[in-house]
Amino acid sequence: MSTPVSPSRPERTRGARRAGRLAVLAATPALALLAAPAQADVPEGWGGETTQLEPDLLHALGLYLGAPLLLFVLIALAVFLPAMIRGEKLLPTHEHGEGQWIGGPRQGIAELPAPDGEDSRAGGARGSW
Template identity: 70%
Template structure:
């Protein structure tokens, strides 16, 4: 079975691509024109205010230091409170723990072959000075 392709007639996907490009190119300027500032009058009583009210030092410290610290404390409480209620340990236990040999014999050193003599290399690592 042979399918003939006609190069003179563009496919529907070419029309869809052309239409999509046209929408994008005309839509961007239209959105820019729609986002122009509104020409509204200032409400009565707002126009006479020439004095800007600023924050004093205490309010500034409360805003820029107190609010983030409060947020950190709230997050820490949200993380640690459920574990504290369950009675979990929150800090790792660094007391003398059992030594681990990852990838070693399951029964410990009892499975290792004993050295045959003074020249034997069985039994683990060795070193000399």
Template identity: 70%
Template sequence: MTTHVSPSRSSRSTRVRRTGRATALAAGAALALLAAPAHADVPEGWGGQTEHSGLDVLHALGIFVGAPLLLFALIALAVYLPAMVRGEKLLPDHSAGEAQWIGGPRQGVAELPAPDGADSRAGGASGRW
């Protein structure tokens, strides 16, 4: 089966595409012209200021070191305070718990077959040199 494309439909879509491109370019140019800087007077106190106000060392340390440390302490307090009020343990318990054998027998090593003889491979891993 052969489908013929009518030339009028093809030229119409070409015209639409060209019109869209021209509109996009014109809109871009118009936005660039509208984005020109505003012509306003400088507010009082801003113009002619040649003296730079600097930070002293203590003030700079307070801003760049003290403020982040204070924020860190507030976040830590917000995280740990509810648990401390409830009386929960905050540190992990490192006592020796019972051993786990994932995927092993349910009764532990008692379920494993004992070795039948010296050549038997039952009973676990072994190595020879």
């Protein structure tokens, strides 16, 4: 297996990189000096007004209750609408499938030993108080 060897880079690419770095370093302070604040007047009617607009009850309810409810409905539609269009069932049917005993005997309870006598603990769970 052979590994291709890349030729060494010529000196002019190193010089070009160095010139590019110097140009960026020199342009940064120049751009910072050019960014001066805008010289604009305050629009008429904005200077010194202290009146506050108080929204009425209907506007406040629409803003604080209506907007979140609308957002909830839109998200619910985005989630459920594609499934409804495809005709999928959205609610579980609660059909009981075959029970699974993970880690239990493969043949079901037939493999479990039967109790030998009164004091035997074989055959299932038991509890005493």
